[in-house]
Amino acid sequence: MDTTISLQLPKGWEQASGKNVSFEKGETEKTVTFSIEPPEDLTDKPFVITPTAEVDGKLLQKQVQEIAYEHIGTFYNIQNADLNGLALNLEFPQDLQVGYIDSGFDKVADKLSEVGMDVTKIEDLATEDLSKFDTVVTGIRAYLSREDLVQQNDRLLEYAQNGGHVVVQYHKPGDNWNPENTAPYPLTIGSPSIEWRVTDEASDYTILQPDHPLFNQPNQITEQDWEGWIQERGLYFPMQWNDQYETFLTMTDLDGDQFEGGILLTDYGEGTYLYTNLVWYRQIQNLVPGGYRIFTNLISYDGNEE
Known part of the structure; x- marks a missing residue:
């Protein structure tokens, strides 16, 4: 034929x-x-x-x-x-080395690789040499699906303490998340979880630190980057966190509830730790340009360059 x-x-x-x-x-x-x-x-x-x-x-x-x-x-x-x-117009450091602890619940690692980023899926946290990565990212709810992450969480915190940058995506309160010691400083995920979310994908927001590198490097974030979002803004917002964390934005849901914990960042030793419950995976998997650009800024962050 x-x-x-x-x-x-x-x-x-x-x-x-x-x-x-x-x-x-x-x-x-x-x-x-x-x-x-x-x-x-x-x-x-x-x-x-x-x-x-x-x-x-x-x-x-x-x-x-x-x-x-x-x-x-x-x-x-x-x-x-x-x-x-x-x-899309997307800037990122060409030498950025990203380790991704894949949860099986998202395709963010694959999507970042498709745009040219150097992303390595970490198969076993116990044996992986984390020092070769500039940033280590956990997939959504990774503490639920990755037993090695639960058992080796101290290695992840040690990596940050030694100068690495850790980015943790959203979790539910019951996802093997210990409010006292999973993160470097106490961080409690909102419960009941159904009350701690922003379900309006076009909800109002306010950037609290517009001059911070998270919104300016390597991509200049504008209002356009918060438009065209898919399904929702964020799930399972933190309800309480230690004063060591900085906050960067507020989001307002349809019922008027406001949340400030969508992006939390803290210095930890020589490195940094960032927790974010905004639904980046939905935006990236649905090809929303702003989702790519803002998330790229979060994982490219280097506190030593401020």
């Missing part, structure tokens, strides 16, 4: 020529590679690329996922073969 594979590109992109592919008897899969070039003015805009196969004069633009189990039989999930992408 012969077919022509091509890409349907957005207006203004340099079109790639179609490629002829032949399948011999018994062949079911082949890989076709294209090089494409977007327009120079494509910034902070989503785009869609649609792979297309022409067979016997028909254009095919679907992908098929086979789902087969003995107890239910075989089914086929048919979807558009569209590739959704985002072109």
Whole structure:
């Protein structure tokens, strides 16, 4: 069987020529590679690329996922073969080394790697050499799913104390989180958790320290970066924290409740520790430019450069 594979590109992109592919008897899969070039003015805009196969004069633009189990039989999930992408203006230190303690609940590490960051997933906190990383990030609710993180939390705090930068994403109160000693200084996650969240993705906010590096380096954060958010602003805000932590913004939910703990930062020994319960993973996985830029600033922070 012969077919022509091509890409349907957005207006203004340099079109790639179609490629002829032949399948011999018994062949079911082949890989076709294209090089494409977007327009120079494509910034902070989503785009869609649609792979297309022409067979016997028909254009095919679907992908098929086979789902087969003995107890239910075989089914086929048919979807558009569209590739959704985002072109954005994103600055980050090219030599930044990030270690990511993956929880299995988010895809942030993969998304950061896709934009060119050097991200290593830490498989075993007990044996990993943390000193090679500039920043170590925990995935959402990692203390729930990573027993090695619970057992080796002292190593993570020691890494910060020795000059590293730790960024911890949101947790629920019951996610093996000890309010007294999981973080370097006491930090209590709000309970009941349903009351400690900002569910309006366009909620009002106030930046308390607009000149702080977190909002200026390496990306200059503007009002545009807080627009177009997906689903909510933050979950499980802290309800109490030690005075060692700095606060950086307030957020107001639909019912008027205000929260100041969305980003908490403290010096710890020679390094720094940052806790944030804003839903960066939703923004990054849904290609929200501001989510990328603000989170990149959080993980790129170097307190020694202030």
